[in-house]
Amino acid sequence: xxxxxxxxPLPPHRIGIIVSPEGRFLQCRDxxxxxxxxxxxxxxxxxxxxxxxxxxxxxxTPAWQTDRRFVLLRYEGKVPALASxxxxxxxFFTPTTLMRDARGxxxxxxxxxxxxxxxxxxx
Numbered sequence: 465x466x467x468x469x470x471x472x473p474l475p476p477h478r479i480g481i482i483v484s485p486e487g488r489f490l491q492c493r494d495x496x497x498x499x500x501x502x503x504x505x506x507x508x509x510x511x512x513x514x515x516x517x518x519x520x521x522x523x524x525t526p527a528w529q530t531d532r533r534f535v536l537l538r539y540e541g542k543v544p545a546l547a548s549x550x551x552x553x554x555x556f557f558t559p560t561t562l563m564r565d566a567r568g569x570x571x572x573x574x575x576x577x578x579x580x581x582x583x584x585x586x587x
Contacts, residue, residue: 477514486548489537495519498536516542534577542566547573552582 477492481501490510491498499513537555538546543566547556556576562569 477517477519479511479514485553486537490514491535492519496535498538500538513539534574536570536573543569544573545569547577549577549580549582552580554580554582556580 477497478494479490480493482489482491482498488501488503489498490501490507492514495517497514497517497519499510501507501510535548535550536544536546537548538544540558540563543558543563545558545563548554549556556573558569558573562572
């Protein structure tokens with residue numbers, strides 16, 4: 465018998481396509497992880513990027529991520545670079561000092577989201 469244990473499989477992402485004024489994105493419905501989906505690129509090429517990240521259930525997700533208005537829009541490698549409030553469409557950018565710190569960048573964006581004053585756009 466082998467001494468090594470296999471890790472449990474990562475929860476699968478439920479991927480949807482989002483079209484917004486900023487462009488097209490593939491986004492997990494559960495954890496809100498998102499990647500840009502440019503024209504001319506096949507779905508599978510973008511979708512395979514989700515494999516490197518686990519789909520965090522709401523039980524283990526920080527409180528600022530359980531509000532579905534917070535959306536991660538773009539990653540630079542594994543570091544979240546751009547987030548948005550889906551309600552008011554305000555954008556939050558990761559500062560260059562955190563572009564090598566995935567956890568720090570995600571926490572920074574979450575704090576920015578927490579303190580913003582959400583004013584929905586008039587339609």
